[in-house]
Amino acid sequence: MKYVFSLILLLCSIPGWAQPTGTVQGVVRAGNQPVAFASVGLKGSQLGATADEKGEFVLAAVPVGNYRLAASAVGFQPAERSVTVTAGAIITVDVSLTAAPAALTEVVVTGVSRATEIRKSPVPVAVLSKREVLLNSNGNIIDAAVKGVPGLSAVTTGPNISKPFIRGLGYNRVLTLYNGLRQEGQQWGDEHGIEIDQYDIDRIEVVKGPASLMYGSDAVAGVINMLPRLPTGTPGRLHGDALTEYQTNNNLLGTSLGLTYHQRGWQYAARGSYRLAQNYRNALEGRVYGTAFRELNLTGMAGVEKAWGSTHFTATLYDNRQEIPDGSRDSLSRRFTRQVFEGEQDDIKNRPLVPAADLSTYRINPLHQHIQHYRLLNRTRLRLGTGELYTLLGVQQNLRREYNHPTAPSQPGLAVALTTTSYDVRYAVPTWRGLETTVGLNGMHQRNQNRNATDFPIPDYTLTDVGGYLHLKKALGPLELSGGLRYDTRWLRWKDFYVGMDARTGFARQVSRAEAAGAEPQFGAFRTRYQGVSASAGATYSFSEKLLLRANVARGYRAPNITEVGSNGLDPGAHIVYLGNRAFGPEFSLQEDIGLSAYLPDAELSASVFNNDIQNYIYQARLTDADGQPVVIVPGNATYQYQQGRARLYGTEITANLHPRALPMLAFNNSLAYVTGLNKQASLLENHGRAARYLPLIPPLHTRSELRLSSQQNWRQVTGGYLRAVLDYNAPQNRFYAVDNTETRTAGYALLGLGAGFSLTTGPEKREWLQVVAQMDNVLNTVYQSHLNRLKYFEYYAPPPTGRSGIFNQGRNLTLKISTTF
Known part of the structure; x- marks a missing residue:
């Protein structure tokens, strides 16, 4: 690759040997401030450069002649200047950029x-x-x-x-x-x-x-x-920000401290965050047992950004202890109960009540999941003439342990370690006659290992992805065209995986082939290869700078994931026994989008519609027996088997953000989103009729409106004051996947939110150093269930004594946030 780049540069420079040249230099500014790393080039030629951190640039060996010098940068309107280059001359040209509307x-x-x-x-x-x-x-x-x-x-x-x-x-x-x-x-x-x-x-x-x-x-x-945030502010000084947060509904406490430093292009950042919360509550059920959590995050970054490009290394640690709700209750009082026995000794309908002290505590109960995620990544960008090379390399490991044994609280039911190495290499070829070309290669390698566990929903496996693509973009006056092509391959494999009984503990454990003594493996050896082609073609037409039409058609590819083809066991945290299907093929989607956007003086308006046809669509459905009754493999847990068929999804999204110039303090933002998912599998429709007409997990029509009043004047050191009211409306969801009661109808609801905030400034420059935000959600304490809330289906009584099934969403919640910068 190095020799190819050298040859290209050599060939590009040959014409310059035979004719006199000059030099063009200068500075790109916005007002009195330099614009760091602005792009500068001579139109109609291959000559270009990137300004340094002082906004300075140099174009050497420019053939004599007349040119248009173009400069551009993110957040600014492009600018051009006329330049005449004479033999041996050094031409100095300063370019001024103007900030553009966000x-x-x-x-x-x-x-x-x-x-x-x-x-x-x-x-x-x-x-x-x-x-x-x-x-x-x-x-x-x-x-x-x-x-x-x-x-x-x-x-x-x-x-x-x-x-x-x-x-x-x-x-x-x-x-x-x-x-x-x-x-x-x-x-x-x-x-x-x-x-x-x-x-x-x-x-x-x-x-x-x-x-x-x-x-x-x-x-x-x-x-x-x-x-994440990159270091900003005055070079050579340590900067930072701190935030603290409190939420009344579950007594959530959150705090975060970040520090940044940069000097001469070198950049450093670090952050530590911690959150803990009790069980949330609503007006119908009080506190919902099993929803408390504790979460720790640590992040560190070091990097450098120069005229030649940049490179950054980032490391993160995530550590979360999250309780596992199951929804068991007393049939009369509907108070939550907890599991204390296992197997046949566990009478779900006669479990003991949860003590009040255990509902209002930051202690994490014995039945919980512990997730640790480690991440190390490097992002590099190299400027190669007028082209750019981007690389991303990352290694991450996810450790997940789910503790579901009340008689042995230190024994995890699920314990898996997933290690993933990812890479992404992308080269933006120098623009040729307005054609922007990008070629890329990316993929990953995964290895999953079950550890000291008793439940095994998925096997130990290895997965390898690799794919390459070509993308082209070309502007033809007001019309901008783009499109590309990609090819992907995935290899998925695992060996025989045996499970046997541990006589010492009475729980299942992973065993060797010899220990299995001729028994069939829970996961028989498997090896397969998936492959597919993706493509897209799109266009944007600018009727003017403020009115644009967009259209795109894309073919997407998705290989089945591990649980869809390989699962055969209980996931304790989900309370679901998953059953996969090895015969599944990749999904392929064909989606069409068209949208219109208008950026008017008093409003921003947009509307888009889409249609998505999917072949080999994979979804979950409850497993039933010949009599239509739910199959129970593990008592107290549902059994789902993956299905594959055809599907169609279509819908629209509309936004109307109003900000009248006559009332600069007023902003009225509105949005609407609607999607319908249809099951197009003929055999399923024949067997189940209307119950199978729709796809599972489709959100209902949703609208959101926000009225915000922002202060246009400062009062001493107080600035940025605002008041806001938000109305979220979710329509009833009557279009759901009803086969075997996998889903049920969800009633509509509206949630009112109110908020206020302000900032404090310091010094003659009015630098903002403190921000206070208060936000109250679900002001009316509405009792509701989201259609996509899994807790809606956590119910052990059919029909429920009160007529209300499952667990409901969070009630009224007041949040107070205080953040400061220094």
């Missing part, structure tokens, strides 16, 4: 080949800033994203576990990234959350729609990229 210049790098303005991306993209996250009350980082991005929803198991869904698709169809590195943490499980520090995230980017072109399998529904 709505027109927000740049996204997730799911596309290189930095692209949101408004010009043919794929629907949304960005959520740290400030917007701070204004809301969040149980976790996914909850924060859901509140700010239409079309994004989440399957939840209590306040600290949320699995993202994009347009009705989730699990291994949504790829979650931390700073560009794919998050791998046994995400196939219902109660497996995202192991990321929410206080460390500066920006959330969401791509809605197939992003398989960039990332391959597991991005067929979209991508969520969580980006």
Whole structure:
């Protein structure tokens, strides 16, 4: 590769030997401040450079002639200057850039080949800033994203576990990234959350729609990229920020401290965060037993950014102890009970009541899961002439232990260790006649190991992914075209896995072939290869700078995950026995998107519609016997078997954000998201009729409206004051997967939220140093169940004595956040 680059540079320089040249140099500024790392080039030529941290640039060996010098940078409007180069002359040209409106210049790098303005991306993209996250009350980082991005929803198991869904698709169809590195943490499980520090995230980017072109399998529904904060502020000084948070509903306490330092391009950052919470409560049930948690996060970063590029190393530690709810109760009082025996001795309907002291405590009960996630990654960007090379290398390990034995609390039921090595190499080829070309290669290697456990839902396995792609982008006046092609391969394999009884403990354990004494393995040896082609083609047409039309069609590919093909056992935390199917093939989706956006002086309006047809769609369904009764393999736990068929999802997203210039203090933001998921498998429809018409886990129609009043004047050191009211409405979900009561109807509900906040400044420059936020959610203490709340189905009585089945969502909650910068 080194020799190829050298040859290209040599060939490009040959024409310059035969003619006189000159030099163009200068500084890129915005007002009186230099614009670091701005891009500078001569239009119609291959000559270009990147300014240094002082905004200075030099273009050497420029053939004599007349040129247009173009300069650009993120957050600024491009500028051009005329330049005449004479033989042997040094021409000095200073370029001044003007800041552009944020709505027109927000740049996204997730799911596309290189930095692209949101408004010009043919794929629907949304960005959520740290400030917007701070204004809301969040149980976790996914909850924060859901509140700010239409079309994004989440399957939840209590306040600290949320699995993202994009347009009705989730699990291994949504790829979650931390700073560009794919998050791998046994995400196939219902109660497996995202192991990321929410206080460390500066920006959330969401791509809605197939992003398989960039990332391959597991991005067929979209991508969520969580980006941490990089060091800013005065060079050579230690900067930091601290935050403390309290939530009244579950007495959540959160605190975080971050430190940053940068000097001469060298950058350093560190952060520590800690959260703990008691059981949450609602007006109907009081405190919900089994929903408390404790979470610790540590992050460290070191890197350098120069004119030649940048490289950053990041290490993270996530440690969470999360209780496991099961929903067992006393039949008369409906008070929560707890498990104290196992097997036949455990009478679910006669368990002892949970003492009141155990409902209001920060102690984690014996039945809980302990998750540790370690991550080390390197991101590097090299400027090679006018091209750029990006690399990402990461190693992460996820340790998950789920303790479900009340008679042996130190014995985990599930104990798995997943180690993943990921790589991503991308080269942005120098632009040629307006054509932007990017080639890339990425993939991962995984190894999963069961440890000292008694339940084995999945085997020990190894998985290897590799994929390469080509992406092209070309602007033709107001029309911008983009598209690409990708090929992926996945190898999945495991050996015979035997399980036997441990006579000392009475629990199951992993045994060798010899110890199995001829018994059949729980997981017979398996080896297969999946492969698929992904492609996309899109266009953006600018009627003007403020009115754009977007269209995109994409073919996505997803290989089955380990539990879909290999599961055969109990996941204690989910209370589900999973059964996979080795005959499954890859999923392929074909999605069409079209959208219109208008950036008006008094409003920002957008509307998009999509249609997604999926072949070999994989979903869960309850297993029943010949009489239609649920199959129970492990008492007290449901049994689900994966199915595969055809599916179609379609819907729309609409936003209308109003900010009238006549009333600068007023902002009225509105959004609507709707998706329908249809089961198109003919045999299933023939056997079950209307009950099988819809897909499982489809969110209902959702609208969100926010009225915000922001102070336009400062009062002494007080600034940034605001008042807000938020109304979240979820319509009834009458379109659900009803076969064998896998899902049931969910009533609609509306939730009112009220918030207020302000900032304090210091010094003559009015530097903001303290921010106070108060937010009350579910002001009316509404009793409700989200359709995607797994606790809705935690019920042991049929019919329930009160007529209300399952566990309900969180009640009224007041959040107070105080953050400071120094």
